[in-house]
């Protein structure tokens with residue numbers, strides 16, 4: 001029997017790829033927009049959630065990203081940023097997430113007069129409040145994103161290093177991929193490496209192997225945001241055997257984590273459907289696959305939904321879900337001892353408890 005969404009909700013989950021401005025509650029977008037008189041395409045929060053999901057369901061990353069104009073617009077004060085950050089933690093707790101790295105681009109939150117440091121502090125305060133109030137333990141860290149079409153990556157990389165002992169775990173670049181290769185930001189990545197800092201790069205989502213190759217071999221990315229197009233370097237022969245090209249081999253041999261976001265890829269056209277999503281093959285080939293939400297608002301999703309969809313499409317059970325979760329925890333930008341403690345004290349016991357037959361089941 002397939003795992004029910006209710007069981008999936010209860011297993012401990014780890015989330016490495018989730019955008020703060022992509023996970024705002026529709027009611028919060030509506031309330032904050034009313035306060036600042038920002039015009040929304042629809043007013044009713046119920047319709048607004050649907051509007052985001054429909055508009056994002058465009059088959060194109062560029063059009064998907066246009067919907068962020070509305071969430072970013074309402075996140076321009078310290079109060080709004082802290083609120084969105086606190087609610088994010090509440091929603092993750094309800095979804096059974098025990099560790100999360102949440103990313104956003106500080107440079108997009110300066111229109112109300114905040115400085116970059118004030119933006120990071122507001123998000124830190126919101127996460128802290130959310131963690132303190134949580135009924136089940138959760139650890140949440142920030143990843144600071146630089147927008148790949150802009151030219152502020154060096155500044156944001158410095159910001160990530162300045163805040164690394166105050167809730168910031170790493171750095172990322174995001175935004176339209178085609179036309180904006182990661183090597184545009186090489187100075188920022190080289191700086192981070194010299195600083196022994198962590199970073200991931202969105203690569204292999206709307207553009208193919210050259211983007212993944214640059215991210216890893218030129219820029220030194222520790223993880224790949226999406227990375228789905230690594231499938232282009234894998235061929236299946238007539239007998240069904242997979243042959244990996246040199247880049248795909250490197251990614252698998254080096255255990256480079258793939259931050260896969262199945263529903264987001266279906267919306268942007270990077271995958272035709274969940275059933276046809278490369279995550280099935282990459283999991284079978286034992287790449288270091290992790291499961292993520294990307295944008296809970298735009299994709300109308302949650303960790304429970306992403307994993308439940310994989311359960312339905314590929315028949316995964318608790319073993320596979322635990323494998324994804326431990327893969328993610330091993331790949332987190334958190335110190336080794338803290339990762340190990342979460343694996344041994346939270347994740348493994350959590351799965352073991354659900355695997356045991358309940359009273360009356362025997």
Ligand SMILES: O=c1[nH]cnc2c1ncn2[C@@H]1O[C@H](CO)[C@@H](O)[C@H]1O
Nearest residue numbers: 019065068103104105145174175202
């Ligand atoms: O899947 C994605 N690919 C590339 N960029 C993205 C994706 N989702 C969100 N963003 C971009 O990242 C910014 C900071 O959070 C968002 O404002 C959005 O423009």
Ligand SMILES: [Zn+2]
Nearest residue numbers: 174202225294
């Ligand atoms: Zn993303």
